[in-house]
Amino acid sequence: MRIDLHTHSRASDGTQSPAELVRAAAAAGLDVVALTDHDTAEGWAEAARTAEETGVGLVRGMEISTRHDGRGVHLLAYLPDPTHPPLLAELERILEGRSSRLPAMLARLRELGVDIDEDDVRRVAGDAVATGRPHVADALVDLGVVADRTEAFRRFLSAGRPAYANRYAAPLEKMLRIVGDAGGVSVIAHPWGRHGRQEPSEATLAELTEAGLSGLEVDHQDHDASARERLRGIARNLDLVVTGSSDHHGSGKVDHELGCNTTAPEEFARLVDLARLAAARSGRSTPEVVGA
Numbered sequence: 001m002r003i004d005l006h007t008h009s010r011a012s013d014g015t016q017s018p019a020e021l022v023r024a025a026a027a028a029g030l031d032v033v034a035l036t037d038h039d040t041a042e043g044w045a046e047a048a049r050t051a052e053e054t055g056v057g058l059v060r061g062m063e064i065s066t067r068h069d070g071r072g073v074h075l076l077a078y079l080p081d082p083t084h085p086p087l088l089a090e091l092e093r094i095l096e097g098r099s100s101r102l103p104a105m106l107a108r109l110r111e112l113g114v115d116i117d118e119d120d121v122r123r124v125a126g127d128a129v130a131t132g133r134p135h136v137a138d139a140l141v142d143l144g145v146v147a148d149r150t151e152a153f154r155r156f157l158s159a160g161r162p163a164y165a166n167r168y169a170a171p172l173e174k175m176l177r178i179v180g181d182a183g184g185v186s187v188i189a190h191p192w193g194r195h196g197r198q199e200p201s202e203a204t205l206a207e208l209t210e211a212g213l214s215g216l217e218v219d220h221q222d223h224d225a226s227a228r229e230r231l232r233g234i235a236r237n238l239d240l241v242v243t244g245s246s247d248h249h250g251s252g253k254v255d256h257e258l259g260c261n262t263t264a265p266e267e268f269a270r271l272v273d274l275a276r277l278a279a280a281r282s283g284r285s286t287p288e289v290v291g292a
């Protein structure tokens with residue numbers, strides 16, 4: 001069983017349509033794939049149709065932009081009812097923050113002498129619901145300013161770089177509650193990714209577990225071997241589910257090929273059991289795993 005629990009489509013900042021993504025998962029020999037676009041369930045229906053055609057198991061999820069102790073935390077929510085009103089309201093607020101941040105980033109790029117406007121971004125973003133910095137990066141590639149997304153982030157778009165602008169993210173503990181009330185389960189994506197610090201600490205993760213957290217994404221390309229080992233220990237201490245994923249973005253992120261990290265079948269089974277419990281407790285109508 002090969003299970004990859006975190007991928008993106010063109011509904012957010014991946015480069016494949018949801019159907020293409022699910023077909024690619026089948027071609028890569030995955031048994032189960034989770035579609036977890038940033039802050040939207042927009043790709044779910046198309047992905048579910050293709051999963052039924054191809055026989056790949058599909059977990060419908062999303063990667064929600066949250067904030068805790070002043071830091072951004074990406075929260076993977078699996079199998080929630082996306083129509084739960086408090087969840088919808090927060091997602092709308094996050095998406096609105098994404099849209100209204102675009103003009104600010106483009107204005108900063110123009111101050112730096114780059115001739116770019118919203119049409120350039122719209123052209124590359126297509127029908128994405130959740131627009132983000134990767135789309136600005138794609139526009140910069142399209143205009144010949146940079147060679148790829150990586151260079152765009154390094155020169156302009158990463159936090160601290162000159163075209164970076166902040167945006168709204170939901171309070172993490174509030175979102176843990178909302179996801180549970182929506183009948184879903186919460187896993188922190190790449191908890192120690194990118195910034196290089198081993199934070200949130202075990203003490204903080206213990207508090208978050210009390211607040212409703214169910215798992216940690218341990219096996220992720222942003223974690224080196226020692227981070228994975230320490231996170232696995234913390235998950236064991238706190239009885240959290242351990243997941244692994246590619247965080248695939250199509251051709252938008254190098255070294256994140258489908259199945260490059262996977263989730264153990266017994267951990268996946270625990271996650272699905274927790275989702276069933278949450279769904280029953282919530283009384284909401286939640287999605288099933290397609291093909292389960």
Ligand code: AMP
Binds near residue numbers: 149150153
């Ligand atoms: P945003 O959602 O607009 O804040 O942009 C953050 C997203 O950009 C992340 O979820 C990644 O998908 C992507 N990203 C961040 N850093 C890089 C990078 N160096 N190269 C490519 N994509 C990146």
Ligand code: FE
Binds near residue numbers: 008013038134249
């Ligand atoms: Fe992304």
Ligand code: FE
Binds near residue numbers: 063074189190
């Ligand atoms: Fe992420």
Ligand code: ZN
Binds near residue numbers: 006007063247
């Ligand atoms: Zn992701």
